[in-house]
Structures are given as structure tokens and as C-alpha cells.
Amino acid sequence: MKIVVLKFGGTSVGTIKRIKKVSNIIVSYVKKGFKVIVVSSAMSGSTNDLIKKSKNISKNFNSSEYDVLVSSGEQISCALIAGRLNHIGYKSQSWMSWQVPIFAEGDHKTSRISKINKNKITDYLKSGGIPVITGFQGLNNNNRITTLGRGGSDASAIMFAKFFKAKKCIIFTDVEGVYTTDPNKIKNAKKIRIISYEEMLEMASLGAKVMQPHSIQDARLNRIKIDVKSSFVNRPGTIITKRKNINRKRTITGLTSTKNDAKVTLVGVKDKPGVAASVFKPLSQNYVNVDMVVQTSSSTNRETDITFTIKSEELPKTVKLIKQNTKIKYRDLLINKNVSKVSIIGVGMITTPGVTYRMFKTLADNGINILVISTSEIKISVLISKKNIKKALSALHKEFKLNS
Ligand code: ADP
Ligand code: ASP
Ligand code: MG
Numbered sequence: 001m002k003i004v005v006l007k008f009g010g011t012s013v014g015t016i017k018r019i020k021k022v023s024n025i026i027v028s029y030v031k032k033g034f035k036v037i038v039v040s041s042a043m044s045g046s047t048n049d050l051i052k053k054s055k056n057i058s059k060n061f062n063s064s065e066y067d068v069l070v071s072s073g074e075q076i077s078c079a080l081i082a083g084r085l086n087h088i089g090y091k092s093q094s095w096m097s098w099q100v101p102i103f104a105e106g107d108h109k110t111s112r113i114s115k116i117n118k119n120k121i122t123d124y125l126k127s128g129g130i131p132v133i134t135g136f137q138g139l140n141n142n143n144r145i146t147t148l149g150r151g152g153s154d155a156s157a158i159m160f161a162k163f164f165k166a167k168k169c170i171i172f173t174d175v176e177g178v179y180t181t182d183p184n185k186i187k188n189a190k191k192i193r194i195i196s197y198e199e200m201l202e203m204a205s206l207g208a209k210v211m212q213p214h215s216i217q218d219a220r221l222n223r224i225k226i227d228v229k230s231s232f233v234n235r236p237g238t239i240i241t242k243r244k245n246i247n248r249k250r251t252i253t254g255l256t257s258t259k260n261d262a263k264v265t266l267v268g269v270k271d272k273p274g275v276a277a278s279v280f281k282p283l284s285q286n287y288v289n290v291d292m293v294v295q296t297s298s299s300t301n302r303e304t305d306i307t308f309t310i311k312s313e314e315l316p317k318t319v320k321l322i323k324q325n326t327k328i329k330y331r332d333l334l335i336n337k338n339v340s341k342v343s344i345i346g347v348g349m350i351t352t353p354g355v356t357y358r359m360f361k362t363l364a365d366n367g368i369n370i371l372v373i374s375t376s377e378i379k380i381s382v383l384i385s386k387k388n389i390k391k392a393l394s395a396l397h398k399e400f401k402l403n404s
Helices: 016-031 046-057 063-070 072-087 119-126 153-163 197-205 213-221 275-285 312-324 355-365 386-399
Strands: 003-008 035-040 092-095 102-105 112-116 130-134 137-139 145-147 168-173 194-196 226-230 238-241 254-257 261-270 293-297 303-311 332-345 372-376 379-385
Touching (some): 003 016, 035 153, 046 063, 063 145, 112 153, 130 153, 153 213, 197 213, 261 275, 261 312, 275 312, 312 332, 379 386
Parallel strands (some): 194 238
Antiparallel strands (some): 137 145, 254 332, 261 303
């Protein structure tokens, strides 16, 4: 069977008109001779509304019920797509994760698909049907619905492509592909025609919302080639593939920025072995994800400042854990919620000297102060004041010649 997986994001199924459009796209692949598996997100805004409802019920809403609740939007969009396909003369049916079933492992809200049972879907495809599958959800070991993290329908699509050995996995979204930076923020952003898994993973992890990071890890592991394109206009999009397939000329492939970061500084901590471990142990035990870390030591009074970043929503928990921590002493605790991480990403930087300097110089020339720095082989991230994000992205976009 020549199978294609088509995934539609929230905006693509956000209105009845768009659902009709999406149904025509699905039909166009059937007409090309493909057996089509459709994976859909919830209609845009609906997952956020459901999350809001859970918060209005309780600040500690049970996580198992949370998953039942927030995954329900996908049931609606899938039924509407299948219903439309029926209306225009095609055999189609919606499938919830437990009906397939799609098995997932890990904690509620952040599960990962481990296995997809193929039998029923294969039979249905063979009978000429178009299965329309709820993204974002799976069935866990306790027979409960679980979800795959925000944006998790991308991961559902990749895993369907894996288990069904699909010829293609196409992610339809509201922009024409993966851009050099968020095209809704920087109007000069350019579509990237081909990008490696590694770069896409960094971009996704560092704030490019267009693909969910876990989905890229799954795709890379299973060598699933992804095509990201628009459901609004039929134009070539972005191919995400292995590095070997790419003949790159640019040093930097893309830029990202994050929202919702917070910086915490412990001022005047004793400069002796084990202090950093004592600071971070309770945070790790309580699942606070620490991102950037910097320690500055003073040569005179054997004291040090420890600065780190976390997601803003973790701030109250983090502050509480630090204040409760009897193993550490510090003179002051400073908090800054108005920060954002700006990153440049590209495999080209491995072989090009001077990239770090160019980034720092560009920011300096624009009067942007760097608060924390972190690097890896293919990315450099800096923490800056939130108010400077747009200025930083525009200047770096120009400096690394991504405009052309
Ligand atoms: P979907 O609902 O289709 O899953 P998302 O909202 O999750 O779509 O992702 C698409 C959005 O990602 C775009 O509207 C865009 O604003 C944002 N985005 C951020 N960075 C990038 C980038 N580098 N390239 C393309 N889109 C990006
Ligand atoms: N509907 C879910 C979300 O909004 C999953 C997705 O869109 O991929 O996060
Ligand atoms: Mg998405």
C-alpha cells in the first residue's frame, strides 16, 4: 500500500470553511492513488479554552482528568472532517486513540507514543476508507487517555508514518513551511527549503512553534522525512531530512526566541564544593527544568553568584524550594521575569569561525545587553531583556544574511 500521513494543525481546521478545504486536500491525495491516514489537531483555540476551564475548576486539576478534558477538542475536529468526507462521497471514519489503539508511555500531559496497533486501520484502509485520527492523545498502561504535550499532534503524525511505513508525512499548518525565524514576528523571514533534523530539533526546542520538539526526535530516530507546508496555499514547503541530504551554503540556518522565561539569581553563595549541587538537587527532585546556568565567582571574599533560567510558570515553585532549602545560604534572591532567550542555529557554525563574536557584536551595536550565554555545537543562545527580542532578531537576521 502506498500510504501518506496528512496532519492538519489547529488553524487549518479552525473553521467549517477550512475543514471543507482540508477535506478537498485529503481527496486530492486519494486521487493521486495514495491510501490516506489523516491526523488532526483540535480546532484552533479549543485546547486553550479547555485548559482554562480546568484552571477555573482547580489550580491542582487532576492530571488524568486534564488529559481526558484537553484531548477532547481533537474528537470534534476529526468527526467534522470525516463527516465532510462522507458528505462529498468518500468512505471515512473518525478514530479516537483508544479505538486504534495508540499506546503511550510516561506521565500524563507529557506522554510519548510507544506503539500503534495497525490491524483495524490497515483493514479500514484496504476497504477504501479514510481514517481520521485524533492527534495529541494516546492510551496509557492504566487504560487512561493521556496527552503528548502541547503541539503533540505532530508527534502522532510522525509515529503513524513510522508504524505504517508511510511514503510521505506531510504536516499542514498555517505558514508555508519552516522559516528562518517566526514569519509572524519578522516580516523578512524566509522559507527554508530543506533543513536537517538536528537543526529543526534545536529550532523547535528553542521556540520555533511550527514543529513540536518530540516529534522531530521521533522523526530523526526513525528516519521519517517530513514535508511541512501550508493548508491555505499549494506551494512547496520545507523538507526536514538527514544532514547528508543537504548542501548548505549558509552559516546560520535560523533564529528563534522564547516566551515565558524567568531568571533567578542567588547572590553571595559560599564558594565551596557542593554548593551548586545543593541548589539544584531539590529543583530536580521536584521536576523543575533548569535551562541556562551561570556561576560568577568573586576573587576576594570567596563568594559566588549563581544564576539560572526556568520557565516562568515554574517560578513560584522554584522560589519556594529555594527558600525552604536549609542546605544553602545566600545574601539575596533576585528574580527577573522580563527575559527571553534568543538563539542562532545552524550546522554551518561548526566549520565557520567567528560566529559567536558576530552575534555578540551585533547585539552590542544595537545596545542589547547579554545576561546569560549558553552554546552547543550548532547553536548559540543568549538571554536578553524581553523588550529587545524583535530588535535582536531583526539585527541578527540581517547580520547572518538570512534576508536574502
Ligand atoms: P499548527 O496549529 O498547524 O500545529 P502551530 O501554531 O503549532 O501550527 O505552528 C505554526 C506557527 O509557528 C506559525 O503560525 C508561526 O507563527 C510559528 N513559528 C514560530 N517559528 C517559526 C518558524 N521558524 N517557521 C515557521 N513558523 C514558525
Ligand atoms: N491541540 C493540541 C494543542 O493545542 C495538540 C496540537 O495542536 O498539536 O496543543
Ligand atoms: Mg502545532
